[in-house]
Amino acid sequence: MVKKIRLLGMEIDNFTLREEMMKSETFYHKQELNIIRTVSIEMLSMAAENQTVRDGIKQADLVVVGDREILTEAGIYSAQRLHEASEHGFMSEFLKERIHSNSSFFLVAQSQSDFSAFLQFLKLKYENINIVGNYVLDTGSSDYDMMINEINAAAPDIILSTLDSPQEDAFLMQEKAKISARVWYSLSADYQTTQKKPSFLFWIQQLIHKGRFKNVIHNYEDRHE
Numbered sequence: 235m236v237k238k239i240r241l242l243g244m245e246i247d248n249f250t251l252r253e254e255m256m257k258s259e260t261f262y263h264k265q266e267l268n269i270i271r272t273v274s275i276e277m278l279s280m281a282a283e284n285q286t287v288r289d290g291i292k293q294a295d296l297v298v299v300g301d302r303e304i305l306t307e308a309g310i311y312s313a314q315r316l317h318e319a320s321e322h323g324f325m326s327e328f329l330k331e332r333i334h335s336n337s338s339f340f341l342v343a344q345s346q347s348d349f350s351a352f353l354q355f356l357k358l359k360y361e362n363i364n365i366v367g368n369y370v371l372d373t374g375s376s377d378y379d380m381m382i383n384e385i386n387a388a389a390p391d392i393i394l395s396t397l398d399s400p401q402e403d404a405f406l407m408q409e410k411a412k413i414s415a416r417v418w419y420s421l422s423a424d425y426q427t428t429q430k431k432p433s434f435l436f437w438i439q440q441l442i443h444k445g446r447f448k449n450v451i452h453n454y455e456d457r458h459e
Contacts, residue, residue, distance in 0.1 A: 235248070235250070235312065235315075236248055236310070237249060237253075239304075239305070239308035239309075239310060240308070241278065241304065241307060241308055241451065242278060242281060242282045242450070242451065242454050243288075243454070244278075244281065244288060244291060244292065245292075246273065246291075246297050246299065246304070246308075247296060247297040247298070247299075248299065248305070248308075248310060248315070249296075250314065250315065250318065251318045251323045251324055251327060254296060254298060254324050254328075255324070255327055255328065255331065257296050258270060258296060258328060258417070261295065261296075261416055261417050262391075262416050262417075264416070266410075266411075267410050267411075267413045267415055267416070267417070267418055268295040268296070268416060268417050268418070269293060269294045269295050269296075269406060269410070269417075269418050269420065270294065270295065270296045270298065270328075270417060270418070270419045270420065270421075271290070271291060271294040271296070271297055271298065271420040272297075272298045272299075272300040272322075272324070272325070272420065272421050272422070273291060273297055273298070273299060273300055273301075273304065274300045274301050274304075275301045275303050275304060275444060275446075275447040276447075277291070277399060278291075278304065278447065278450070279446055279447050279450045280399060280400075282450045282453075282454055284399075284400055286399075286400040286403045286404050286407075287399045287400045287403050289403060289407060290399060290400065290402065290403025290404075290406065290407065291403075293406065293407060293410075294420075298324045298325075299315075299319045300319060300322060301319060301320075302316045302319045302320045303444055303447060303448075304319070305319055307447070307448070307451055325421055328419070329359075329360050329363070330360070332391070332392060333360055333362050333363050333364070336364065337364070337391040337392055338364045338365075338366045338388075338389075338390045338391050338392070339363060339364060339365050339366065339390055339391070339392050339393070339394055340365070340366060340367045340368065340369075340384075340385055340388050340390035340392070340393045340394070340415070341353065341356075341365060341367075341368040341369075341393075341394050341395075342368070342369050342370075342371060342381070342385075342393060342394070342395040342396070342397055343368070343369075343370050343371075343395075343396050343397070344370070344371065344372070344396060344397050344398050344401075345370060345372065346370050348370075348396055349368060349370050352394075352396050353365075353368070356394075366388045366389070366390050367384060367385070367387075367388035367390065369381045369384050369385070371397060371401075371405075378405055378408070378409050382409060382412050382413060385413055385414070385415065386412075386413070386414045389414060389415075390415050391415060391416050391417070392415065392416065392417045392418075392419060393413070393415050393417065393418045393419065394419050394421060395418060395419065395420045395421070395422070396421065396422045397420070397422065398422070402420060402422075406418065
């Protein structure tokens with residue numbers, strides 16, 4: 235199976251769930267911060283027009299595919315991979331494994347309402363999770379030093395982030411070296427998708443995102459023939 239797929243001029247990891255888990259295990263033997271990022275069709279559509287988002291995806295140590303359409307657009311039709319992407323298997327397995335290993339977590343969110351919903355989700359799904367701190371970074375804020383100080387004081391193993399792109403991308407490219415943790419897991423795409431209720435409006439929104447993604451792919455290919 236191809237381990238890298240190429241879309242919109244970017245290379246994206248195409249590992250099985252087992253391979254993703256094995257790669258993530260290596261991060262705890264390194265001194266520097268390692269970035270895990272779930273990418274969605276919305277994020278890739280944004281990356282086609284925003285260099286900061288492209289650079290943010292590129293700097294990730296592990297890129298997890300969060301939508302099956304990313305795979306099919308790259309010509310990947312493995313039933314196993316399509317299922318893993320659709321069901322967001324990595325997020326669930328990663329959190330269960332790290333909770334079982336007694337890892338500590340620090341939560342970063344974009345707003346107080348986002349944080350409250352995120353915390354409720356985690357407590358409901360993963361009741362034994364050890365959360366040692368949190369920080370809300372308001373949209374447009376650049377007060378990164380205070381957030382970094384809070385993170386380093388709490389000394390977590392893993393940071394779980396639901397920050398938006400491109401702010402998260404810019405922050406990590408600028409401040410990654412200052413953060414004392416093993417893993418920064420940007421799981422906004424996974425978390426937000428699992429929060430959605432399968433309403434009629436949800437399916438309409440999904441169709442719009444999928445249609446836009448296909449147009450972005452085709453327009454990129456036309457410009458780079």
